[in-house]
Amino acid sequence: MAVGSGELPVLHPIDGVKIGVASAGIKKVGRIDTVVFELCEGASVAGVFTLNAFCAAPVTVAKEHLASTSPRYLLINTGNANAGTGQAGLLNARNSCxxxxxxxxxxxxxxxxxxxGVIGEKLPVDKLVAAMPAAIAALSADSWERAANGIMTTDTRPKATSRQIEIAGRRITVTGxxxxxxxxKPNMATMLGYVATxxxxxxxxxxAMLDQSADASFNRITIDGDTSTNDACVLVATGRAGGEQLTEASGPVFDALQQVFNEVFLxxxxxxxxxxxxxxxxxAVEVTGAKDVSEALKVAYAVAESPLVKTALFASDPNWGRILAAIGRAGVESLDVAALTVHLDDVLITEHGGRAxxxxxxxxxxxxxxxxxxxxINLNRGQHAETVWTTDFSYDYVKINAEYRS
Amino acid sequence: MAVGSGELPVLHPIDGVKIGVASAGIKKVGRIDTVVFELCEGASVAGVFTLNAFCAAPVTVAKEHLASTSPRYLLINTGNANAGTGQAGLLNARNSCxxxxxxxxxxxxxxxxxxxGVIGEKLPVDKLVAAMPAAIAALSADSWERAANGIMTTDTRPKATSRQIEIAGRRITVTGxxxxxxxxKPNMATMLGYVATxxxxxxxxxxAMLDQSADASFNRITIDGDTSTNDACVLVATGRAGGEQLTEASGPVFDALQQVFNEVFLxxxxxxxxxxxxxxxxxAVEVTGAKDVSEALKVAYAVAESPLVKTALFASDPNWGRILAAIGRAGVESLDVAALTVHLDDVLITEHGGRAxxxxxxxxxxxxxxxxxxxxINLNRGQHAETVWTTDFSYDYVKINAEYRS
Structure with missing residues (x-):
């Protein structure tokens, strides 16, 4: 199951970025599971990565490499997370590179x-290496949709978007x-995200732009509260649209680009x-009237991750008592429950501590x-607002996770 | 479903405590849903209550009454939580008393x-009042099992235990x-618990004894992480066994009683x-080698409440990667993942950051x-240990909560 049509828009190529995909047979024979990005010389690359202490070997290596040089290639595999694999996992990540x-x-x-992919199993480096020539031979500017398909695991459909805007007289493209x-429950990034301009x-x-965009998008979603070991998100700027390089994190060009990045990431x-x-x-769990960002997020996540709220959503049951109970246990100090209001869309359900x-x-x-x-949810005690996005909790969530070894 | 036989032991009566049950038809006609405890004059009563800010009206009233006088009666109803009911709910709780x-x-x-019971619906005080004479007429020292049945909601079976020990030459009984x-996910108490001696x-x-016992038992369990609005736990000491009153929180009598309370509560x-x-x-999620209680509990709850760990438990899948991922996101500062070990019972599954x-x-x-x-889980960085108890996450959890309005 999934919500909405999921139809992909036209994915504009990014000058300076080529993508090749291949099938290494890492988990399933014949499935596209290997994706290579080739970035032009001089491209700027920024990355954000999981804060999970058990971060995967490729996360450690990607952070090292990103800090030491300007990346030219991204190598992505599905079917195996190379996480919880100790020293051998680090060696396998380095050998793949x-x-x-x-x-x-x-x-x-x-x-x-x-x-x-699966945590705790040895990355089959030989298979991955054997697939590299095919991926390189396939490098093309038009393969964003193939890449979106090639990085899926339990995803039921590819995820991608693209924008073109005019900035300072030039047409700028952003695709991700x-x-x-x-x-x-990403913490500094999502499972995997790749955006280029x-x-x-x-x-x-x-x-700085990636940090802001990721924080307002991937860091505001939760499906099951389980922060992954492999979260990583990369933003590439090839500079091929021409014009002066943006070197300051302010001004109208910065603002226009940040705005489009925010939209694409969200x-x-x-x-x-x-x-x-x-x-x-x-x-969408929208909390307003909070004293600070922290308490707004506490309330939003308590509601968004409550198994009882999520099963009520699955049942389409307006069981607002469970929403109140989640707000009440969110850990907001001296919360005045009589002062807050809760709406479902535009329907006021709670005020004065009870049913409206x-x-x-x-x-x-x-x-x-x-x-x-x-x-x-309006806490009516301050000026801060935060929104977190989530899903319901269905039989299929249990089925998928009882049957799939992730 | 439920784990273990659930067979109840002999429930010894407590001299000075009588219990009467009745059917008020609050949610289902004919079901026992009203329980009255009568305590002898001079009985000591201690209570712990939910820390949920949206605490139910009866919790507010019970705390007030307990602070103002020595209670003689406990009035319990199921089928309606009288929570999220605002000022009207408080009035209904007071009127019932x-x-x-x-x-x-x-x-x-x-x-x-x-x-x-259900949150957010008006307590039917008339029905409850109408059932009171029958409950009072039924008052008896031998009704602990009836009471255990009478306070159930989605419980599939009653929960009760009883102990007799010799302290300072006297036989002391504890039943709960x-x-x-x-x-x-109780926070200072469980959903409902009543223990008397x-x-x-x-x-x-x-x-003080109740605080310690509740903290080591009800405050160490989690089924879905959702702290209830109605948690309350009461400990009664009638003094009818005779002997000197215990007035100091130390010494051999105190220790012996605390020990039996701890066992009964657990x-x-x-x-x-x-x-x-x-x-x-x-x-049981057992964390050892922690620097302090707080980090031991963080890790234990992160694992115990991870939907991915819980669905793997349901599937009987030794998917230890999900356990590592949960530990890694628990928020322990500077956690050295290579130093910790994880066992399933006596089977070592993880060391040196990967599979053993x-x-x-x-x-x-x-x-x-x-x-x-x-x-x-041994974090190998300190001397503190904590255990949290939990369950798996099954289709039936979703079914129960998608179909039952709690």
Whole structure:
């Protein structure tokens, strides 16, 4: 199941980025599971990675390589996360980079590795290396949709988006893909996300822009509260659109680019939630009137991750008592429950610590039947607002995770 | 489903405590849903209550009454939680106490009210009041099992235990009941728990003993991470066993009583986990080698509440990668993942940041097939240890919570 049509828009190529895919037979024979990105010389690259202490070997190696040089290749495999694999896993990640580097004639540190799939199993490096020539031979600017398909695991559909805007008289293109459906509560990044633009942006500015965009998108979604070991997100700026390089994190060009990055990242993050494991609902938990960001997020996540709220969403049951209970246990100090209000979309359900006078079960039920729902909580004690996106909890979530070894 | 036989032991009566049950038809006609405890004059009573900010009206009233006088009656109803009901809910809780008080000839403040069931609906006070004479007429010292049945909601079986020990030449009896199966992550208490003894204990000492016992039992279990609005636990000491009153929180008598209370509370808390909604496994998550209590609990709860770990437990799949991922996101500062070890019962699964050399899938699978499992995590960085008990996550959890309005 998944929410919304999931139809992909036209994915504009990015000048300076080529993508090749291949089938290494890592988990299933014949499935596309290997994706190589080739970035033009001089491209700026920024990355954000999981904060899970058990971060995967490729995350460690990608961070090292990104810090030491300007990357020219991204090497991504699905079917095996190369996480929880100790020293041997690090060696396998490094060997994979070295093999690709040799094939294309760059330093090993110019390759960033990414893996997603089963945790705790040995990465079959031989299979991955054997597939590299095919992926390199297939390198093309038009393969964004193939790449979106090639990085999927329990995803039921590819996730990608693209934008073109005019900035300072030049047409700038931004295209990106993402993947992820379970073990989703990103912390600095999503499961995997790759976004590129032909704008010319200095690496340090690009990193600041990525941090902001990822924080407002991938860091605001949760499917099951389980932060992955492999989260990684990369933003590439090839500079091929021409014009002056953006070297300051301010000004109208910066603002326009940040805005389009924010939009692209949010769309990719939402696509992950819409395709959440077993999802039948796409739910925005909007908290307003909070004293600070922290308490807004506490309340939003408590509601978004409550198994009882999520099963009520699955049942389309306007069981607002469970929403109140989740708000009440969110750990907000001196919360005045009589002062807050809760709406389902535009239907006021709670005020003065209980059911609103105007509320009718029919009105609540009508909203809960929708595939897309906003749970709006106004704490009425401050000026801060945060939104977190999530899904419901269905039989299929249990089925997928009881049957699939992720 | 539930784990273990659930057979109740002999429940010894407590001199000074009588219990009457009745059917008020609050949710289902004919079901026992009203329980009245009568405590002898001079009994000490201690209570612990939910920390959920949206605490139910009866919790607010019970705390007020307990602070103002020595309780003589406990009035418990199921089928309606009287939570999220605002000012009207408080009035209903007070009116219920007043009605019972009038019937038995005490002050209203001598009655402690407790409710459990659907959140957000109006308590049908008329029905509850109408059932009071029958409950009072039924008052008997031998009704502990009836009471255990009478306080159930989605519980599939009653929970109760009883102990007799010799202390300072006198036979002391402790008997208790509890209920709860979902919305279980108690914070200072469980959903509902009532324990009584005939030992003579001063109220302030009794409160200290209850705090310790509840903290080591009800405050160490989680079924779905959802702290209830109605959690409450009461410990009564009637003093009818005779002897000197215990007025100091130390010494051999104190230690012996605390020990038996701890055992009784832990057994009642475990009974709740064994009967967790949809539970097919009873799981202890034991964390050792932690720097402090806080980080031990962070890790234990991250593992115990991970939907991915819980669905793997349901599938009897030794998917230890999910355990590592949960440990890694628990928020322990500077966690050295290469230093920690993880066992399933006595099978070492992880060391040096990856799968143990000695581990075999067959050995892991054999443990996971059991109905009772210990996940043992040694952080190897300190001297603190904590255990949390939980269940798996099954289709039936979703079914129960998608179909039942709690």
């Amino acid at each position: 070295a093999a690709l580097a040799k094939e294309v004639g760059v330093e090993a540190s110019a390759v960033l590795p990414f893996s997603t 893909i993402s993947k992820g459906a379970g073990m989703i 032909d704008a010319d942006i200095a690496p340090n500015v690009l990193q 769309e990719l993050a939402h696509a992950i939630v819409r395709d959440g494991e077993g999802a039948t609902k796409f739910v 006078e105007s509320y009718t079960e029919a009105a609540g039920a009508a909203v809960m039947k929708q595939a897309e729902i906003r749970i709006r | 007043a009605a019972l008080a009038k019937e038995v000839g005490v002050e209203a403040s001598a009655v402690l009210p407790f409710s459990t 009941i509890s209920k709860g199966a979902g919305m279980i 005939d030992a003579d204990i001063a109220p302030n000492v009794l409160q 057994e009642l808390a475990h009974a709740i986990v064994r009967d967790g909604e949809g539970a097919t496994k009873f799981v 050399e000695s581990y075999t899938e067959a050995a892991g699978a054999a443990v996971m097939k059991q109905a009772e499992i210990r996940i043992r």
